[in-house]
Amino acid sequence: MTFKPLDRAGIAARIARDIPEGWFVNLGIGIPTGVSDHVPVDREVIFHSENGVIGAGPAPEADKINPYLVNAGTQHITLRTGGSFVHHADSFAIARGGHLDLCVLGAFEVAENGDIANWARRADDPTKQVGGAMDLAIGAKRLWVAMEHNTKGSGESRIRRACSYPLTAKGAVKRVYTDIAVLEVVERGFMVLDMVEGLTRRELQERSEAELHWA
């Protein structure tokens, strides 16, 4: 039997399934941004955007764009009824002060102790995409990561015993959603919560550098 990895929207949809009503959630750039599209409107989940938006809603229709309302990816958005705006320090007080139930970030690598690397490929990388990731990673009540299980080119595993890239935060990740599995970070390492249909335990382990555990 063969298996079909989830595409990026599929990963986002899988994450959305696990977000209950009432949570206050920040979504990072990349795969996580798509998560809100898969949360039904009648399930009240409040989305935070780092640039000071509480209650971020979906993209507006083309003729209803408000140029003064964007999300952290600078895409035009709408505001849900009940939403509000704060300045940047208050917005990050939300992130750093433990007020978010969940933050979902993209990453290059996650290690079995919950370390996350998502802002540079090496210390002298001229790209320095820290943004708000370090604040969100240490501050949210839960940090989940959305990423492809393996790199595109060489197929290198992003599920590591230890991160090889510069860290964003230590021991912060609680759960990882990849294109082929859902992994919980527990005391002894990665525990597999879910896999795509048709994938065997052996195949998943072969695609993971860290040792996997099964409940």
Add this chain to the structure above:
Amino acid sequence: MIDKFVPDVAAALAGIEDGSVVLMPGFGNGMPETLLEGLIAQGAKDLTLVVNSGGRDDGPTAVLLASGRVRKLVCSFVRADSVAGRQFAAGKLELEIVPQGTLAERIRAAGAGVQAFYTPTGADTILAEGRETRVINGRNCLLEYPIYGDVALVDAWEADRWGNLTHRESARNYNPIMAMAAKLTVVQTRHVVALGDIPPANVHTPGVFVHRVVHIPA
């Protein structure tokens, strides 16, 4: 009578000296673009620019950086393929990368008289190398200092003659906190309103933080 309005951009930016630390808000919107163009024309050089991101190849930050007037950039995010990224790689630009929440809090701290603070943000990363850390409540924390501005360039939607301001939606971003943190806070406003027209409970940035206002209608 208090009247913080000045007639034009040149008057608004008069006296900004070489070597100044310039606080510039903006995150997708809320950037004081006319003041920024004015700063390039004004000619101050050897500047330290404090801004959310190094920007792309176009846009006002890129234009200011390309003018060669900025010695040091303090921000949370730089793309390799941008004016900032290339200037840094070529050794022409000093760069201080600050996590975005720490950046906002350091600016707020400057405005609030907080002399330093500890935060877990970045404490376990290479950004903490060679710096003071301390375990507080069981968490490793990094010592951070305020960022004081010599000048803040601020964008507003409405302003009255006392300098009370409102900002539109997410265009608020860094504007209120940067206004607090500088010796000289200069505002460009889209609309001028009479004193008292902004409902008192709806003032986003009170005029006590504002020194000069210039009306830029569109």
